[in-house]
Amino acid sequence: MKYLTTAPVQAEWHVRTGYFAIHPVAYEEPLVKDEWHRYLQLKVTVDQLHGTKSTPATQGALITVFPESRQRIVKAMERLYEGVDAQDTLNKAVEATSRALQGEN
Numbered sequence: 618m619k620y621l622t623t624a625p626v627q628a629e630w631h632v633r634t635g636y637f638a639i640h641p642v643a644y645e646e647p648l649v650k651d652e653w654h655r656y657l658q659l660k661v662t663v664d665q666l667h668g669t670k671s672t673p674a675t676q677g678a679l680i681t682v683f684p685e686s687r688q689r690i691v692k693a694m695e696r697l698y699e700g701v702d703a704q705d706t707l708n709k710a711v712e713a714t715s716r717a718l719q720g721e722n
Contacts, residue, residue: 624638635662
């Protein structure tokens, strides 16, 4: 996980897939700057994302347990960086979401 989240790897990910980098410094990498010069659409999407104001319409699905489930998954992912067991951590997030869906929260 540490390797995959480094700026150079995220820069490569961004320019080769078109997906957003999760490491903000990746956008400062020479590879990204070169590709943005060649393919403006890569930069346009990043600029739009950064320029978007947070509103209910931009926060993703807000019905039923989506917001709390999203938070559980985010927290589980953050714990992965701490070196916890990945499968166990994600299983706990899934179990909590399943309980919420069944109204057992």
